[in-house]
Amino acid sequence: SEHLFPQIAKKTPVSSAAPIKFIITKTVNSKGFLFLQPFPCHVLSGRVLTQNSPVMPQRTITLSEPHSMSIQSIPGKKIAISPLKSPSKNIKPVQSVAVGGVSGSQFKTIIPLATQPNVQQIQVPGSRFHYVRLVTATTASSTGQPSGPSTSSIQTAKPMVVSTGAVRMSVPIVPAQTIKQVAPKPLTSAAQVVTTTQTQQRLIMPATPLPQIQPNFTNLPPGTVLAPAPGAGNVGYAVVPAQYVTQLQQSPFVTLASSSSFPAPTGIQTQARLPLNGLTTAETTSRPRKPCNCTKSQCLKLYCDCFANGEFCNNCNCNNCFNNLEHETERQKAIKTCLDRNPEAFKPKIGKGKEGESDRRHSKGCNCKRSGCLKNYCECYEAKIMCSSICKCIGCKNFEESPERKTLMHLADAAEVRVQQQTAAKTKLSSQISDLLMRTAPVISSGGGRLPYTFVTKEVLEATCECLLEQAKKAEHTHQPQAEAERMILEEFGHCLMRIISSAGKAKADCASINC
DNA sequence: GAGTTTGAAACT
DNA sequence: CAGTTTCAAACTC
Structure with missing residues (x-):
């Protein structure tokens, strides 16, 4: 990303450090999400790139000294990377959104990294970004050159424990078995994450350095590098958003292992959303974007919401979709076209206010x-904000004092209250029904107020019906009017109920006396 | 669910 | 930059 990192665009002498595979940069997309793909650089977030993209050649950035980097082309390389945040004050929003991710259904996949120390964190002073270096065992040497083709490049990856000031980049390692408990789609081998024919690939996950990281995988942000604790096992893990894996699985370039323990939810797709910016976790988790x-x-124009948000189409209803990894070339081209037309195309349309909405x-x-x-056709209204002086709308009613807007707001509030009340009523009713079932269900070991038996048995029902039928016949024989016949039957039904209840109570008392 | 309306994006 | 067309979502019936 030369335009973002002009200082690294120039090739500089390579030091003894192992090669950096990618830079992580950041920006935000039109809906406030961290968005990386559109940028015409070799740094794409959490995605697999192909070197042969006509849009931009993929390169490897080599860092030696903190300030010196070089960019080298590596033909045939495919690398997936993810954003990496600095441990600055910017951390907080990233974590708050990255953990929640897309929705409640989003999960993170922990990819075990193998034993060789080839994930390194590099801090570049003056840069807001962190860099991560993923190298193979062979390139972890001091050659400074990328390794040759490999089919198991990631397998040798291992995160390093790096302390960046007050922020420790890693958390205690966990045994491999733990993966099954936290990752719906664990990968049996990282080598299977990125394998291609003849070409080396690497998967670089965002190694967000977060002081808040807890050894709870469900709370880890995408790309967290789980490094082995000193003296612990030798296998590290990296957490990546599941949607990346979904996309990777769809990619013809990449073969992903599927776990026998956790069948891949191929039918359930998540929006391949990147970490967010400007939205709260609640907003992002409770409101997955619509297909x-x-x-x-x-799906390669801004008409497409997925594309406009920097997301892959997933679980959408689109036809002839190119917004996926299978059409990476076309997608990159479309991104470039959009950016050529409007460099701000993928930036948030709604500027985040300094204080409040x-x-x-x-x-x-x-x-x-x-x-x-005052309809969702309006982007301002849709974003729940007032129109401003820069709007060129005609007949605008979306301003603070607008009576129409206030009325609409009241109606919306009332509707929301109604929904809440209905929900509460349903919940209560459900609870009551459940309680009733519990009370009437046969309970072997009686306790509390439950009855020891089910009294409305088939026999009881039959007897009751016979009584009611008998009453009906009686009314018929005595030529009672219909209303009177109904009254007699109902009365009999009441008697039946009384007898049933009486029997139940008596049985319970008997049961209690013999301590059954 | 089909048809219409709407305004952003794309195009000329 | 303005006018027109295309597009997909929002909306209505």
């Missing part, structure tokens, strides 16, 4: 003409 329905754009506003403003900016 798109594109038919003509191949009131400061949020649409970066370009809307151009609504007929909706009064």
Whole structure:
């Protein structure tokens, strides 16, 4: 990413350090998510790149000294990388969103890294970013050159425990068995994560240095490097968002291992969203993005919400979709086209306010003409913000004092209250039914207020029905009017119920006396 | 679910 | 940059 890191664009002498495979950079996409793919550089987040992309040649960035890097082309390399945050104050938002990820269904896959020490963290002073170096055992030497083709490059990866100031980059290692408990789609071998024919690949996960990291994998942000504790085992793990794996699985370039213990949820796809920026965990986890329905754009234009958000299409209803790893070349080209047309294309449209939501506003403003900016056609309204002076809308009613807007808000609030009440009522009813079933269900070991038997047995029902039928016949024989007949039957039903209840109570008392 | 409306994106 | 077309989502019936 020469334009972002001009200082590293120049090739510099390689030191004794092992080669850095990738730089992690960052920006945000149009919906406030951390977005990396669109940038015409060799740094793509959590995705596999192909060297032969016409858009940008993939390169390896070699760091020797903190300030000196070089970029070298490595033909035939495919590398997946993810964002890496510095341990600065920027950490917090990253963690808050990265952990939650896309939705509650999102999980992280922990890829065991093998034994050779080939994941290294590099800190570049003055840079807001951290760099991670993934090298094979053969390249972990001091050659400074990338290794040759390999089919198990990742297998030798091992995170290093690096302390970056107050932030420790790793957490205690866990045994391999633990993977099954935390990763729905564990990979039996990292080597299987990235294998191709004849070409070497590496998977670089975002190694977010977070002081808040806890040894709970479900809370780890994507790309967390789990390094072995001193004296512990020799295998490390890296946590990557599951959607990456989903995409990787879909890729013709990459073969992923599927676990026999955890069948891959091929039918369940997650939005391949990258770590977010500007949205809270709750927002991102409770509101997975809707699948798109594109038919003509191949999901490679900004019409497509997935594409516009820097996401792969996943679980969408689109036709002829190119927004996936299978069409990486076309996708990169489309990204470049969009950026050529508008360099801000993938940046958030809604600027984040300095204090509270009131400061949020649409970066370009809307151009609504007929909706009064009070329908979701309006991007401002959709983002739940007021129109601003930069909007060019006609007949706007989306401003603070607008009576129409207030009415709409009240209606929305009322509707929400109704939904909540209905939900609460349903919950209560469900609870009552459940409780009732518990009370009437046969319980071998009686306790509390439960009855020891089920009294409404088949026999009891039959007897009750016979009684009711008998009452009906009686009414018929005596030529009672229909209303009177119904009354007699109901009365008999009442008697039946009383007898059943009485028997139940008596049986319970008997049962209690003999301590059954 | 089909058809219509809408406004952003894409195109000219 | 303005006008037009395309597109997919939002909306209505």
